[in-house]
Amino acid sequence: MGRSPCCEKAHTNKGAWTKEEDDRLTAYIKAHGEGCWRSLPKAAGLLRCGKSCRLRWINYLRPDLKRGNFSEEEDELIIKLHSLLGNKWSLIAGRLPGRTDNEIKNYWNTHIRRKLMSRGIDPVTHRGINEQQHGSNITISFEAAAAAARDDKAAVFRRDEPTTTKAAAAIAHPRQMEWGHGKPLKCPDLNLDLCISPPFQEEKPVVKREAGVGVCFSCSSLGGGIPKGSDCKCSSFLGIRTAMLDFRSIEMK
DNA sequence: AAACCCACCAACCGCGAAGTA
DNA sequence: ATACTTCGCGGTTGGTGGGTT
Numbered sequence: 001m002g003r004s005p006c007c008e009k010a011h012t013n014k015g016a017w018t019k020e021e022d023d024r025l026t027a028y029i030k031a032h033g034e035g036c037w038r039s040l041p042k043a044a045g046l047l048r049c050g051k052s053c054r055l056r057w058i059n060y061l062r063p064d065l066k067r068g069n070f071s072e073e074e075d076e077l078i079i080k081l082h083s084l085l086g087n088k089w090s091l092i093a094g095r096l097p098g099r100t101d102n103e104i105k106n107y108w109n110t111h112i113r114r115k116l117m118s119r120g121i122d123p124v125t126h127r128g129i130n131e132q133q134h135g136s137n138i139t140i141s142f143e144a145a146a147a148a149a150r151d152d153k154a155a156v157f158r159r160d161e162p163t164t165t166k167a168a169a170a171i172a173h174p175r176q177m178e179w180g181h182g183k184p185l186k187c188p189d190l191n192l193d194l195c196i197s198p199p200f201q202e203e204k205p206v207v208k209r210e211a212g213v214g215v216c217f218s219c220s221s222l223g224g225g226i227p228k229g230s231d232c233k234c235s236s237f238l239g240i241r242t243a244m245l246d247f248r249s250i251e252m253k
Numbered sequence: 254a255a256a257c258c259c260a261c262c263a264a265c266c267g268c269g270a271a272g273t274a
Numbered sequence: 275a276t277a278c279t280t281c282g283c284g285g286t287t288g289g290t291g292g293g294t295t
Contacts, residue, residue, distance in 0.1 A: 106262050
C-alpha cells in the first residue's frame with residue numbers, strides 16, 4: 001500500500017520561505033489558529049505542504065520564540081535533560097520556554113557536544129571519556145515524582161536496564177508504562193545518579209489541579225502551564241505525573 | 254581579492270504513533 | 275480488527291556567511 005505523500009509535490013515550493021509566505025502563514029494562523037496542517041496551505045493560499053508550514057510556524061514564526069543566544073543556565077539544563085532523556089528534543093524543548101526542539105537539537109550538535117568533549121565527557125553517554133571502558137552503572141530515582149502523583153504506583157528506575165530511552169518513554173507516555181511494580185529497570189549505559197524532585201514553582205501561584213487533570217507542557221513552556229482542556233489541543237500533553245516532574249531540580253549526586 | 258574551509262541553522266525527509274472511518 | 279490519514283519527532287542535508295589562508 002505504501003505511505004501517501006504528505007502533499008502534491010509537483011505544485012509546492014521548497015527551500016527558504018519568502019517574507020510574503022511568512023506573512024500569509026502568520027495571518028492565517030492568527031485568524032484560524034494552529035492545526036489541520038494538511039489543509040492549511042490551500043486555505044492560506046500557500047504553495048507549501050502542510051508539514052513545511054507547521055515547521056515554519058513552530059520553529060520560526062511563533063510569536064513566543066525567544067531566539068538569541070542560549071544562556072549558561074540553559075546550557076546546563078539542556079545537558080542535564082539530555083543525560084536523562086537522550087535525544088528527546090521535543091521533551092527537552094518543553095522545559096525551555098521559547099526554545100524549539102529544532103533549535104535545541106542544532107545547538108546541541110554545534111555547541112554543547114564540543115563543550116562536553118572539552119570537559120572530557122562523552123556527549124552520548126554523559127560519562128567521563130576515561131571511564132568508558134570501566135562500564136559503571138546508573139540509578140535514576142523517580143520516587144518523588146511518583147509520590148506526588150498519589151494515585152499512581154511508585155516509579156523506580158534502577159541499574160541494569162538499557163539506556164535512558166526507558167525513562168524518556170515513561171515521561172512521554174506515563175500511562176503506557178509499567179511503573180515500577182517493585183521490579184528494577186536498568187540503565188547500564190550511563191554513569192549518572194539522578195533524582196527528580198517535585199516541581200519548583202517559580203514566583204507563580206500554585207495552581208490547584210485535581211488528580212487526573214493534566215497540564216500541557218508544550219503550552220506550559222509558553223507561560224507556566226495551562227490545564228489540558230479547552231485552551232490546549234496539542235498532542236504534547238503529558239499528564240499529571242509528568243507535570244509533577246521539574247527538571248530544574250535534577251541533582252547530580 | 255579569491256579560494257577554501259568550517260560552523261551554523263533553516264528546512265527537508267522518512268518513520269512511527271495516534272486518530273479515525 | 276483493519277486500512278488509511280494526519281501529525282509530530284528525530285536525523286540529516288544543503289545553503290549561507292564568516293574566518294582563514
